Amino acid sequence: MNSDNPTVVVVPVGALGAGIKFEHLEAGLAAGAHAMAMDAGSTDSGPAALATGLSKYSRDAVKSDLKLLVAAQAKWGVPLLVGSCGTSGCDMAVDWTRDIVLEICQELNLTPTLAMLYSEQEKSVIRDRLAEGRVLPLAPLGALTEDTLKSCEHVVALMGPEPYIAALEAGADIVLGGRTTDTAVIAAVPIMRGAGVGPAWHAGKIAECGGLCTITPFEGGVVIRVGADAFEIEPLSATNRCTPYSVSAHMLYENSDPYLLHEPGGVLDVSQARYEPKDDRIVRVSGSRFIEKPYTMKLEGAANGPFQSIMLVGITDPQVLAALDKFLADMHATLVGRVKAVLGDAAGEFDISLRPYGWNAVLGLPVTDGFPTREIGLLLVATAETKELALRIAKICNPYFFHFPMRRDKELPSYGFPFSPAEIELGRTYAFVLNHVVETTDGHELVRRTILPLALTTGAREHAQAE
Amino acid sequence: MPKLNDVCRYVRSKAAGPFWITVDLFFESPELFSANKDKPGLTAASIAERLHLRPETVKRIEVPDLAVIKFSYPRERAQGGVFERDMHGGQQFSPLLDIDL
Numbered sequence: 001m002n003s004d005n006p007t008v009v010v011v012p013v014g015a016l017g018a019g020i021k022f023e024h025l026e027a028g029l030a031a032g033a034h035a036m037a038m039d040a041g042s043t044d045s046g047p048a049a050l051a052t053g054l055s056k057y058s059r060d061a062v063k064s065d066l067k068l069l070v071a072a073q074a075k076w077g078v079p080l081l082v083g084s085c086g087t088s089g090c091d092m093a094v095d096w097t098r099d100i101v102l103e104i105c106q107e108l109n110l111t112p113t114l115a116m117l118y119s120e121q122e123k124s125v126i127r128d129r130l131a132e133g134r135v136l137p138l139a140p141l142g143a144l145t146e147d148t149l150k151s152c153e154h155v156v157a158l159m160g161p162e163p164y165i166a167a168l169e170a171g172a173d174i175v176l177g178g179r180t181t182d183t184a185v186i187a188a189v190p191i192m193r194g195a196g197v198g199p200a201w202h203a204g205k206i207a208e209c210g211g212l213c214t215i216t217p218f219e220g221g222v223v224i225r226v227g228a229d230a231f232e233i234e235p236l237s238a239t240n241r242c243t244p245y246s247v248s249a250h251m252l253y254e255n256s257d258p259y260l261l262h263e264p265g266g267v268l269d270v271s272q273a274r275y276e277p278k279d280d281r282i283v284r285v286s287g288s289r290f291i292e293k294p295y296t297m298k299l300e301g302a303a304n305g306p307f308q309s310i311m312l313v314g315i316t317d318p319q320v321l322a323a324l325d326k327f328l329a330d331m332h333a334t335l336v337g338r339v340k341a342v343l344g345d346a347a348g349e350f351d352i353s354l355r356p357y358g359w360n361a362v363l364g365l366p367v368t369d370g371f372p373t374r375e376i377g378l379l380l381v382a383t384a385e386t387k388e389l390a391l392r393i394a395k396i397c398n399p400y401f402f403h404f405p406m407r408r409d410k411e412l413p414s415y416g417f418p419f420s421p422a423e424i425e426l427g428r429t430y431a432f433v434l435n436h437v438v439e440t441t442d443g444h445e446l447v448r449r450t451i452l453p454l455a456l457t458t459g460a461r462e463h464a465q466a467e
Numbered sequence: 468m469p470k471l472n473d474v475c476r477y478v479r480s481k482a483a484g485p486f487w488i489t490v491d492l493f494f495e496s497p498e499l500f501s502a503n504k505d506k507p508g509l510t511a512a513s514i515a516e517r518l519h520l521r522p523e524t525v526k527r528i529e530v531p532d533l534a535v536i537k538f539s540y541p542r543e544r545a546q547g548g549v550f551e552r553d554m555h556g557g558q559q560f561s562p563l564l565d566i567d568l
Contacts, residue, residue: 043485046547046554140486140524140541249533252491256483256539258530300485305549351549362558365519383549432485432545 005227007190008033009203012221012236013065014210016040016082017057020065024220024236029076033223035189036069039182039208040097041084043300043432044254050088051153051302051430055096057087063100070104073112073173080174081164081185088300089179090154091120097176098452111455115172117163118448119179119297121155125446126299126438134439135299141435148433152301155434159297160264161188162443168192170451178447179300181263182208190226201268202288203231205261206250213250216240230286232278242283244275264443266292295442301434306349307387308426309394311401314416316375319406324376325367328354331404335380335397342396350393351383378415387427394423471508472564474499480559485546488556489539490514490563500534508566514538517562 010028012020016038029036040062041049049056073080086093094116101114126149129135135144149155156179165188167175177185187204191197203224206213210221213233219240225232233242251258251270261268272287320327335352355361358376380401384390402422403412440446471478477493492509494500507513515522520540528537544550553559 043546044482044555046551047485047545048547138486245533249535252489252530252533252535252537254481254483254489256487256489256526257528258535258537259528308549353550355552362552363562364552365562429549431548435484435486435545 006225006232007035007193007195007200008223008225009186009189009207010036010078010221010223010236011038011186011207011210012036012069013038014208014212014221015042015057016065017062018065018210019061020068021220021237022068025068025072027238028221028223028236029072029078031223033076033078034193035079035081036072037081037083037186037189038210038221039083039180039185041087041089041093041179042182045087047302047430047432049093050090050156050300050432051304053086053088053090053092053154055086055093059100062097063104066097066100067104067108070101070110070112070174071108074108074110079168079172079189081177081188082175083159083177083180083182083185085176085178088154088156089119089177090156091118091178094118094176094178101174101176105454112173113171114452114454115167115170115175116450116452117159117167117175117177117180118450119157119159119177119446121157121299121446123149123152123155126155129438135436136296136439138298138435138437144434144436149301151303151433153304153430155299155301157297157299157438157446158264159447160184160295160443161191163447163449164188165192166444167449167451170449171453172451181298183261183263183268186224190224195226196228196230197290198268198288199226199229199231199285201261201263201290202270202273202285203233205268206233206247206285209250209253211235211240212253213247214240214242215246230284231288232282232284234282241281244277244283247283247285248273248275263290264297265295266290295440296437297440297446299434299436299438300432303431303433305429305431306383306385307390307428309382309390310424310426311380311394311398311422312418313378313402314375314418315378316416317406317413320413321373321376323406324356324359327404327406328356331400334400334404338400339393339396343392347393348385348389350385350389351381352393352397353381353383355379355381383429387425391423391425398422468567470564471566471568474503474568478560478563480556482546482554482556483539487539487541488559489537490560492536492538492563494534494536497531497534500531500536503568504529504536506568508568509536511538513566514563515540517566518559
């Protein structure tokens, strides 16, 4: 395929902050590359990052990776694209990442041109689209209501490749994007340079988790070479390998459908894809198709939930373990009754959840008969409308949780608390509440861009030129 | 009677976005995949029964090139709320391991 001047993209890590190896990055760039691209976010770890706007990844780890990337960008003159900055990709998470990059530029005395892409949405914008019938639900959720929208702390729209391409065409050396599909940030430069759109998207999907499509996932990133009708994928580590199996199996990962992938502006169809070994480390993939559709962007939104406090005890008493389900049901009824008796209506809407680790806390399914257990960790989760109430409820439960007997006519047992105080305040809970798409005229309409030409000024941040 | 775990080299579950879980059954070989894929224990309805799901919500996809059967189903509640027990959905596969084939 490489007769048609492929576009080469180095994907040095599956998620910014997970740990880039300098020698792999250098090897990839030394062989000639048109871009470095990767994502820095995900919904994988739950709704807290989007609801709070705070990064799940450590600032130190993100800075350590960015330092290598910013230095490599300057040394090799290859643009750097980062999608879904700061985990959630909301505006404050992009700015958090921008500030790390500015700090690095100062430390290394570099003056790249930075572009920031923002895709967080004003609720009023989405509300207007909703009124126009241009916000559609994705299964399993139903139609969006205004109340649900109002409940969101942050709403982001997942970008496609177009804003990245426009930022590079406007002269950016480094593009820090808000929430973007993992695929799009990697596919952007191949698409910009005229590579096949099907191979570009498919290569983006395969490379999105860095080394996860190789036989030794812990050995760093990959490089893709995207041509008109096919792409190649190769690990950055000389000792690592891609095989047709390791590459094609990645389409299963975290995908509900391994053949069709919905992206902004179309659907990637890999049902006809062929995966062939080029040699024992490189795989060539052909037959990927991208079917254009009316442009949509997926929305993600997270809301604040109630508050929680927890307690943990260890139980080893064989009599309790032999009749655990009944014990837990009795204890639960007693705890709920006690909270109601003490607090009355002041308890508000509350929930007490008992989760026996070592029994069925994770799955919550009935336990098969005769399954032996030596000990359990019993977690009590008190959920209430305020942080203070959640703690008060846990404290009211404490003596009963600690001493609850199998039989009323027996001496009181004492289960094993590991901590003093026993109650642990967790604070707020959060919830994902959006799973919808918004129709747009193109990939730019709901995206805002800022360009910082660091070379022009020392007080660059003050001279940010919003476009 | 063989169990699912006897004919698969790897069975996994994982979140596929905040609203779905996906389960992959990697058979030991293409032969074991072909020999077992149509067994009554591996229908969407059987999987639903094992995992206490509504059968009509379970999607079943065969991937013969990888000797894989994939099942995808919506979570009862969105990932990460008040009642979450398995944030990444990575532990939901275990009730399937002893399915009789």
